[in-house]
Amino acid sequence: MSSSLFELVFNGSPIGNYLLTPTPEATIIAVNDAFLKASSRRREDLVGISLFEAFPGNPADADDSGEAALRRSLARVVETGQPDPLPAQRYPIQVELPGGGVAYEERFWGAVSTPIFDDDGRIVCISHTTIDMTEQVNSAAALTESERRYRALATAxxxxxxxxxxxxxxxxxxxxxxxxxxxxxxxxxxxxxxxxxxxxxxxxxxxxxxxxxxxxxxxxxxxxxxxxxxxxxxxxxxxxxxxxxxxxxxxxxxxxITERKEAEQKLKDADRRKDEFLAMLAHELRNPLAPIGAAAELLQIANLDEARVRQTSQIISRQVAHMSQLIDDLLDVSRVTRGLVSLDKTPVDIRRVLMEAVEQVAPLIHAQRHHLELHLPPGATIVTGDKNRLVQVFVNILNNAAKYTPGEGRLELGADVEASRVVVSVTDNGVGMTPDVAAHAFELFSQAKRTPDRSSGGLGIGLALVRSLVELHHGTVSCESPGDGMGSRFVVCLPRACVEPVHSEGMRSSGSSAEPATSLRIMVVDDNVDAASALAMLLEALGHEVMVEHRPTRALQRAREAAPQVCLLDIGLPEMDGYELARRLRAAPETASSLLIAVTGYGQESDRESALAAGFDHHLIKPIDPKKLYSLLAEVSV
Known part of the structure; x- marks a missing residue:
């Protein structure tokens, strides 16, 4: 091949190439156009000088190993007489900055060094071909980084x-x-x-x-x-x-999203139970309203004898008591679930608790003609707790057993004493529960399937209250049933107290006598005209002198004139509330020592505390329990 043809092929190659002397200095003999373009250099700046002088390493770059790798590759070519390839090699090259000075631009090169021999087999030069692989290396690095980030994201x-x-x-x-x-x-x-x-x-x-x-x-x-x-x-x-x-x-x-789906299902179930509860509550409240309304109508249109009037009033009293119990249960559940109930814990004999619970449920048991078996320990068994709340627990469970057992059923109440606990069980042969009902029996608003006559299903608050009260006593409650129509068994476990029994005060008279010891001057203040009138008539029937006011300002004026010994004040009054009225009555000399009784529909503990702080002596919840009112009036000294 002629020299001119070789030059054309050499310079026309798209691959960068230069010829080097086979010496340690590796002087550049020739360089083609492709390499000049790739390295941004001129031919006159390269030919005749050492490759390592033309492209020096960066002494400030600890990772710049390109020069050392290239020297070793060229040495191998001279030593072996064989071509020596280099993979993509990081070899930053020096570039001149526009404003003067130099910098190093990171480049990656793929290279092959090939020995060129003369006729005698001696190496006359080394052909060094290079390919600028910077773009490919950077793309591969970016792909690797992207994959690494993807893996990190997938792992995280x-x-x-x-x-x-x-x-x-x-x-x-x-x-x-x-x-x-x-x-x-x-x-x-x-x-x-x-x-x-x-x-x-x-x-x-x-x-x-x-x-x-x-x-x-x-x-x-x-x-x-x-x-x-x-x-x-x-x-x-x-x-x-x-x-x-x-x-x-x-x-x-x-x-x-399992947890989210389960939470959504719980919300749906709770919402469904709430709707069922509200429907049932409306039904339960309408039931007592019907006889109350009929009795009230009867008292208006008929000329009744004393016996019929007494019978009618007893109907009204029973139904009001039923409604009051429903409302009390609702308030109890609200207080317990919000953590507002404080227990008055004392050593209590569990036998006495169970007997009082039986006494309260006895009317329902007798009405249903049930047979109740008691299996109680022979001696006193003491637990530490709030006696009234514990009675409430077992009243609710016994009431459920009696209610959901068809007439002439069998109920069993037993208590087993163990070393560290007392286990009380209530068993019946009633309607029983399906497994799903038993699993949710103690949840608020949980109800069994209802029938039109309400022979099964309830408000769904009684057992929720039971569980909350038992847990406040550091106990547990559970239920089980073989299935529909096969009865149920409820078990309450309470920690046993290692103390001697404290004998409770004997049962006191209910104080239900309607005969007052003394006639009192009483002022009733309530903006509800019917409520005020009904209470006034009741007090007058007991022989008291009663004055009625519906507005607080008029009540203050009347109090200065008549100096009532007892004031029954509603809280939700116009102009000023009952708290402010009580403060003013307490500040007036005519009523400074009067007995002030709050009469309100608000029955929270905070409401009672607010009433006492305002100067009230007592706090009664509507509808007023007549026995409580009689007892308070009986304590007033003239």
């Missing part, structure tokens, strides 16, 4: 990451993060393996719609988890499209 997230074939026939990859099983090999049976049978049709439909429309697949469905349980997932997959717009793969992620 709790989502499942998966890849699917275009038609979803194969699951190509699944990384479950402990939620679903990881897979390394493609799976054809992914649908049957991961999706419950009843959800497969919905998943298939959503998949086919996404494939047909080339849109994002997204669906909430149930899924088999790695622990064998069935949970919920929110799955979303994006179609990957090629240059022709065809799907070549799906990339998706699935979140474990």
């Amino acid at each position: 997230t709790e989502d499942v990451v998966y890849r699917m074939s275009p038609d979803w026939s194969h699951m190509r990859q699944l990384e479950g993060r402990g939620f679903l099983k990881d897979i390394a090999q493609p799976r054809r049976s992914w649908l049957e393996e991961f999706i419950p049978q009843e959800d497969q049709e919905g998943v298939n439909k959503a998949v086919h719609d996404a494939i047909r429309n080339k849109t994002i697949f997204q669906l909430e469905h149930r899924v088999r988890r790695v622990d064998g349980t069935c949970g919920w997932t929110a799955s979303r997959a994006v179609p990957m499209l090629d240059a022709d717009g065809e799907i070549y793969e799906w990339i998706g992620a699935a979140s474990d």
Whole structure:
């Protein structure tokens, strides 16, 4: 080949090339146009000088090992007489800055050093071809970094990451993060393996719609988890499209939303129970209102004898007591669930608690003609607790047993004494419970299935109150039933106290006598005209002198004139509330020592404290218990 032709081939090559002397200095003999362009150098600046002088290493760059690697490669060529390739090698090159000075620009080069021999077999020069691989290396590094970030993200997230074939026939990859099983090999049976049978049709439909429309697949469905349980997932997959717009793969992620779904279901169940409770409460409140309304109408239109009037008033009293009990239960549940109940704990004999509970439920048991068996310990068994609240616990359980057992049923109340606890059980042969009802029996608003005559199902507050009160006593309560129509058993466990019994005060007279010891001057203040009039008539029937006012300002004036010994004040009054009225009455000399009684529909402990702070002596909740009122009036000295 002629020298001119060699020069044309040498300079026309698209691959950078220069010829070096086979010496340690590696002097540049020739350089082609492709290398000049790649290195941004001129031929006259390179030819005749050492390669390592033309392209010196950066002494400030500890990672710049390009010069040393190139020297070793050239030495191997001279030593072996064989070509020596170098992979992509980091070799920053020196560049001149526009404003003067020099800097090093990071470059990566792929190179092959080939020995050129003369006719005698001696190396006359080394052909050094180079390819600037900076762009490829940077692209590969960016891809590697992107993959590393993706892996970090996939590891950090709790989502499942998966890849699917275009038609979803194969699951190509699944990384479950402990939620679903990881897979390394493609799976054809992914649908049957991961999706419950009843959800497969919905998943298939959503998949086919996404494939047909080339849109994002997204669906909430149930899924088999790695622990064998069935949970919920929110799955979303994006179609990957090629240059022709065809799907070549799906990339998706699935979140474990089991806890959220369970929480949503609990909210739905609670909302349903609330609606059932409100409907039942309305029914329960209308029941006593019907006889009260009929009795009131009867008193207006008929000329009744004394016996019939007494019978009518007894009907009204019983129904009012029933309504009051419903309201008290509701308030109790509210106070307990908000942590506003404080217990008056003392050593209590559990036998006495159970006997008082039986005494309170006895009328219902007798009315239903039930047979009640008692199995109580022979001696005193002491627990530490609030006696009234413990009685309330067992009244509720016994009341449930009596209510949900058909007439002439069998009830059993037993108490077993163990070393550290007392176990009280109430067993009946009544309507029983299904497993799902038993599992939620102590939840607020939980009710059994109701029938039109209300022979089953209740307000759903009694047993919730039982559990809360028992837990406040550091005890436990549970229930079990073989099933519908097979009876129920409730068990309460209370810690046993290691103390001697404290003998409770004997049963006192209820003080229900309507005969007052002394006639008193009483002022009733209530803006509800009917309520004030009814209370006034009751007090007058007892022989008291009663004055009625409906406005606080008029009541203050009347009090200065008449100096009442007792003032019954409503709290929700116009102009000023009952608290302010009480403060002014207490400040007036005519009523400074009068007995002030708050009469209100607000029965929280905070309401009672507010009344006492305002100067009231007592706090009564509407409707007033006549026995309590008689007792308070009997204590007034003239």
